[in-house]
Amino acid sequence: EPEVTQTPSHQVTQMGQEVILRCVPISNHLYFYWYxxxxxxxxxxxxxxxxxxxxxxxxxxxxxxxVERPDGSNFTLKIRSTKLEDSAMYFCASSEIGSRNTIYFGEGSWLTVV
Amino acid sequence: SQQGEEDPQALSIQEGENATMNCSYKTSINNLQWYRQNSGRGLVHLILIRSNEREKHSGRLRVTLDTSKKSSSLLITASRAADTASYFCATDKSSGSARQLTFGSGTQLTVLP
Structure with a gap:
């Protein structure tokens, strides 16, 4: 079954630094999400x-x-000037067009801000 | 309670028993989805039930939806130790194609071998 892939799986960053989380949505999906x-x-x-x-x-x-879709496959979330409270699991998701379609989630990127 | 609240918060059963989890919500919805999450892992989609549907089955899963009571239930039959996970309902009230799910707090299911 096709899946949403995310990188990195875990990132530790210093407070104030910028972080980019990457996602490859399912190939025929047109809607992309971050949770x-x-x-x-x-x-x-x-x-x-x-x-x-x-x-x-x-x-x-x-x-x-x-957020940005820099090319035909990747979808990124950039967090500038990270704060301690940004520590969380970030999930990318994608879906086909239409309100009847399932939203598929990736495994998540665990961000720890120290 | 908030949109998409599950109960119980935690459920512990023996392998082979059935597990029932409930979800209540406040606003009207287009559909409701159930997801599973193993500890520290991603959200795995289990089943989607549309607002005009009352019941749906998928393998050992049975989901019901009562829009008049704004509630849904997830039944897992003949549970296995591998079913141990957190289960979330997520409501979708989006009117367009851009979808915004509202998740509940989840039910932590423990299936004892």
């Missing part, structure tokens, strides 16, 4: 992306965050 899960908390929506632009974003997704 995050702080340890012990719910999975939270960050942003959705379609046709090379953000389609929706949550209040969490402020100017510190940005």
């Amino acid at each position: 995050r899960q702080i340890l012990g908390q719910k999975v939270e929506f960050l942003v959705s992306f379609y046709n090379n632009e953000i389609s929706e974003k949550s209040e969490i997704f402020d100017d510190q965050f940005s």
Whole structure:
């Protein structure tokens, strides 16, 4: 079964540094997403992306965050000037067009800010 | 309670027993999805049930949806130790194709061998 792949699986970064998390969505999917899960908390929506632009974003997704599809396969989340509270598991997801379609998640990238 | 709240928070059963987890939500939805997460791992999609469906089966999984009560249940029959994981419901109320799932806090299921 096709899957969403994410790299790195785990990254430790110093507070204030920039981090880029990478994702390869399922190849025929056109909608891409980032979600995050702080340890012990719910999975939270960050942003959705379609046709090379953000389609929706949550209040969490402020100017510190940005997303990009630099080529035909990758989808990235950049976090600038990381803070301790950015430590979380970040999940990339993708889906086909249409509200009846499943959203498939990757294994996640665990970010630890120290 | 918030959108997509599961109960119980934790459930411990013996292998071979059935496990039932419930999810309640507040707003109207297009569909509801159940996911599984092993500790520290990714979210694995289990089943999607649309708002016009009442019941859906997939292998040992049975999901029901009652939109009048704004609730859903996930039944795992003949549980196995490998079913030990956290189970989340996620509601989708998006009107367009861009989808924003709202997750519950999850039920931690432990299946004892």
